[in-house]
Amino acid sequence: MTRARILLIGSAIATFAASGAYAQTTAQPQPMQPQTMQPMQAAPGAAAPGQMPVQAQQPVTPAQQNLVAPAPTDPLVQRRNANAQANAEYKASKKASKAELAAQSKQAKAQYKEEVKNAKVNRKADKDAAKAELNATEPNAPKDAGLQH
Numbered sequence: 001m002t003r004a005r006i007l008l009i010g011s012a013i014a015t016f017a018a019s020g021a022y023a024q025t026t027a028q029p030q031p032m033q034p035q036t037m038q039p040m041q042a043a044p045g046a047a048a049p050g051q052m053p054v055q056a057q058q059p060v061t062p063a064q065q066n067l068v069a070p071a072p073t074d075p076l077v078q079r080r081n082a083n084a085q086a087n088a089e090y091k092a093s094k095k096a097s098k099a100e101l102a103a104q105s106k107q108a109k110a111q112y113k114e115e116v117k118n119a120k121v122n123r124k125a126d127k128d129a130a131k132a133e134l135n136a137t138e139p140n141a142p143k144d145a146g147l148q149h
Contacts, residue, residue: 072078
């Protein structure tokens with residue numbers, strides 16, 4: 001059992017050492033800029049005699065790199081990418097269709113409300129016309145007050 005443990009620990013250490021060496025070799029060295037010391041004039045609040053003057057350091061900007069991944073040759077990766085693209089297209093078309101349906105529904109609802117409003121106005125006008133016609137044909141005689149129901 002101790003032999004297996006020693007082998008596992010040894011392989012783990014070897015893996016970490018190899019990955020550390022790989023990380024050191026792939027890191028890009030940053031260009032060093034020469035630092036110049038410029039004498040500073042003594043001002044209130046400046047460094048006291050015997051102390052080093054403060055230097056202003058310029059920020060180092062790395063060079064612009066355009067990274068382009070090569071097209072994968074693995075058929076499973078290609079299939080996954082194609083499925084992802086198809087799903088994105090489907091979702092976009094579904095969203096557009098849903099928006100179009102909502103617009104049509106809103107327009108139909110507005111048209112229905114307008115028709116109901118017009119129908120109410122027409123019904124009231126028909127009632128008023130029928131009432132006026134009925135009143136025009138009957139004489140304006142008082143109703144018989146002696147009838148009881």
